Amino acid sequence: MVEIKTEEMVKGDSIYGQITSLGHEQLVMCYDEPTGLKAIIGIHNTVLGPALGGTRMWNYASEQEAITDVLRLSRGMTFKAAISGLNIGGGKAVIIGDPKLKNEAFLRRFGKFVQSLGGKYITAEDVNMKTSDMEYIAMETAHVTGLPEVKGGGGDPSPVTAYGAYLGMKAAAKKAYGQDSLAGKKIAVQGIGQVGRHLIDHLVKEGAEIFITDIFEDRLKEVAQKTGATVISPEDIYDVKMDIYAPCALGATVNDETLSRLNCQVIAGAANNQLKDEEIHGQALIERGIIYAPDFLINAGGLINVYAEYLGNYNRDLAYQQAEKIYDTCLAILNKSEKEGIPAQQAAIEMAWNRINSISKLKSTY
Ligand code: NAD
Numbered sequence: 001m002v003e004i005k006t007e008e009m010v011k012g013d014s015i016y017g018q019i020t021s022l023g024h025e026q027l028v029m030c031y032d033e034p035t036g037l038k039a040i041i042g043i044h045n046t047v048l049g050p051a052l053g054g055t056r057m058w059n060y061a062s063e064q065e066a067i068t069d070v071l072r073l074s075r076g077m078t079f080k081a082a083i084s085g086l087n088i089g090g091g092k093a094v095i096i097g098d099p100k101l102k103n104e105a106f107l108r109r110f111g112k113f114v115q116s117l118g119g120k121y122i123t124a125e126d127v128n129m130k131t132s133d134m135e136y137i138a139m140e141t142a143h144v145t146g147l148p149e150v151k152g153g154g155g156d157p158s159p160v161t162a163y164g165a166y167l168g169m170k171a172a173a174k175k176a177y178g179q180d181s182l183a184g185k186k187i188a189v190q191g192i193g194q195v196g197r198h199l200i201d202h203l204v205k206e207g208a209e210i211f212i213t214d215i216f217e218d219r220l221k222e223v224a225q226k227t228g229a230t231v232i233s234p235e236d237i238y239d240v241k242m243d244i245y246a247p248c249a250l251g252a253t254v255n256d257e258t259l260s261r262l263n264c265q266v267i268a269g270a271a272n273n274q275l276k277d278e279e280i281h282g283q284a285l286i287e288r289g290i291i292y293a294p295d296f297l298i299n300a301g302g303l304i305n306v307y308a309e310y311l312g313n314y315n316r317d318l319a320y321q322q323a324e325k326i327y328d329t330c331l332a333i334l335n336k337s338e339k340e341g342i343p344a345q346q347a348a349i350e351m352a353w354n355r356i357n358s359i360s361k362l363k364s365t366y
Contacts (some may be wrong), residue, residue, distance in 0.1 A: 018067065022075050026120075027067070030113040035106040038097060039113060040066055041121055042074035044090040047360045050119055051091025052145070052307065053077040054126030055110070055137075057099050070094045076272070076296055077303070082352035083333075084300040085325060086307050091121045099128040107133050111140030119143050124306045145310040154309035154319065157302035161270055162198030164323040168298025169244060169268035171330035175338075176265045176291045183207040186242040188232065188264075190214075191249025192223050195270040195299075199248060200227055213237040214249070238262050245269070252276040254292075259284055268293035275345060282343025293330050294348040300326065 019027055028041040043051045053074055060066040070092055078090025095110065114123050114137065124146035125134055131148050138144045138151075147153025169187075174180035187203055188211040189196050196212075200223065203210055210229035213236075214220050220231045232240055238261040245264045247253045251273035254262075259281065267274070267290055274295045275281040285292045301323045308319040329351075337347040 018071060022071050032109045035109050036101060037106050037109050039093055039095045039110055040070045041093040042070035043121055044074040045078040046089035047356050048082060049088040050122055051089040052122040053092035054124040055093040055129050056126040057095040057128040059098050060096050066094050066096050079349055079352040080296045080300050080303055082355045083297050083348055084304060088307060093123055104136050107136035108140045111137035114143050115141035122310060145306040154305045154314050157305040158194035159198045160301035160305040160319050160323050161299055162195045164301030164326040165199055165270040165298045166202040167327040168293040168330045171327045172266045172268045172291045172293040175334040185244055187244040187246055188237055188240050188242045189246045189248055190237050192219055196248035211240050247271040247274050254281050266291045268298060270299040278345050282345045286343055292344045294333060294345050297330060297348055298326055
C-alpha cells in the first residue's frame with residue numbers, strides 16, 4: 001500500500017486528492033441549519049472493523065484546517081488500532097466552531113449523523129467534548145463509547161493510557177540499557193494532567209528520580225509534595241540532564257530546536273504526535289542514538305479502554321490485560337527499527353500496515 005504522509009501534500013490537493021493521498025475511504029460533511037452544526041467525519045480504514053475515534057470540537061480558522069485535522073487524526077487511529085491488535089478501524093470526527101455552541105439539540109443532531117452511518121463509525125470523547133456531551137450523542141445513536149461508569153461505560157481512560165505508556169517506557173529502557181528497571185533513572189515528565197499523574201505513580205513505585213513540569217503551579221506543588229518530584233519550569237525541561245523524557249502534554253515537542261537541547265537516551269510518553277515531522281525527526285533520533293517509543297502505540301491504552309467498552313460487558317481488568325501487550329509490541333518495533341536502520345515510528349507504521357494487509361487477505365475467504 002502506498003504511504004504518503006506529509007501535511008503539505010494533504011493541504012495542497014483537491015478534496016479527492018487529499019482523501020486518496022492518505023488512503024481514506026470516506027469523508028462525510030455534515031451540516032444542520034437550525035442548530036448551526038458543522039461536522040466532518042473521516043473514515044480512514046475499516047479493514048479490521050468499524051472506524052473508531054473521538055470527536056473533537058475546535059474553532060478552526062478555516063474549513064481546510066478542519067479537513068486536514070480530521071484526515072490526519074483518523075489515519076492515526078487506523079495505525080493505533082492495528083498496532084494494538086484491536087479489531088477496529090480508524091476514524092475521527094471534528095465539529096467546527098466555538099465549544100460554547102454546544103447544547104442538547106446540537107449534540108443530538110451530531111448523534112443522528114453518526115447514527116446515519118449505520119455503525120461504520122463509532123464516536124467517543126476528544127478535545128473539548130465532555131462525558132455529559134457524549135450522553136446527549138448517545139440519545140440518538142448506539143455507536144458511541146467512552147460513557148461514564150455509572151452509565152455502564154468504561155469511565156476515565158487515563159489510568160489505562162498511563163499504564164500502557166509506563167510499559168512502553170520500560171520496553172524502551174530495556175532496549176537502551178539492557179534491563180527494563182526504571183529504578184534510579186532520571187525521568188522528566190512534561191505535563192502532569194490526567195495521564196501524567198498516573199504515570200508518575202508507576203514511576204514512584206519503581207524508584208525513579210522524577211522531574212516534573214506543567215503550566216499550572218498549584219498542580220506542580222501538589223504532585224511534588226506527594227511524590228518528592230523535582231519541579232522544573234516549562235522552558236527549562238529540555239535542558240534537564242535526564243535519562244528519559246516523557247512528553248505528556250503537547251504534540252510536536254520533538255523538533256529541531258528541542259533536539260539540540262535534549263540530553264536523554266529514551267523518549268517515551270503519552271502525548272500524541274510527538275515528532276514534529278515523522279520523517280525528519282524520526283531520522284534525527286536515530287542519528288543521536290535516542291530510543292523512541294512510538295507515541296501512537298504506547299498511548300493506545302485509552303483506545304483499548306473504549307474498545308473494551310464497545311465490545312460490551314466492560315471489564316477494566318481485561319482492558320489492562322490488553323494494554324500489557326504494549327511492552328512486547330514496543331520491543332518488537334524497536335528491534336525492527338534497529339535491524340532495518342529505520343526510525344521506530346516508521347517501523348511501527350509498517351507493522352500496522354502489515355497487520356491490516358494480512359487480515360484483509362484473510363477476509364477474502366469465507
Ligand atoms: P490533560 O489536559 O489532563 O493534561 C495535560 C497537562 O499538560 C495539563 O496539566 C497542562 O496544564 C499541561 N501542559 C499544557 N501545556 C504545557 C506546557 N507547555 N508545558 C508543560 N505542561 C503543559 O491531558 P491528558 O489526558 O493527561 O493527556 C496528556 C497527553 O496525552 C495529551 O497529548 C493527550 O492527547 C494524550 N493522550 C491522552 C489519553 C488519555 O487517555 N487521556 C490517551 C491518548 C493520548
